Amino acid sequence: xxxxxxxxxxxxxxxxxxxxxxxNSFNFYSALPRFNAIEGQRFSDPLxxxxxxxxxxxxxxxxxxxxxx
Numbered sequence: 001x002x003x004x005x006x007x008x009x010x011x012x013x014x015x016x017x018x019x020x021x022x023x024n025s026f027n028f029y030s031a032l033p034r035f036n037a038i039e040g041q042r043f044s045d046p047l048x049x050x051x052x053x054x055x056x057x058x059x060x061x062x063x064x065x066x067x068x069x
Contacts, residue, residue: 005046007053014053015039017046028052 003019007028014035017026025042028035028049035053043049 005049007046007050009050009053009057014057015049017043017049 005017005026007014007017013031015028015030015032015038017028019025020027020042023042025044026046026049028038028041028043030036030039035056037056038049038052041049041052043052
């Protein structure tokens, strides 16, 4: 499996994800300001990063995480 992948949304480069071998995840690096909200975020795989980028492009934000008590 490659160590880096380009993440595209609607034919434009949103960013790249690079494998972090220390914690078996992929870190996202934004290529456009509209994807800065997920800059540095860790994902389990490149597909998860792509889903987050598409959601961000479509809705302008990501759903907020619910805090647990």
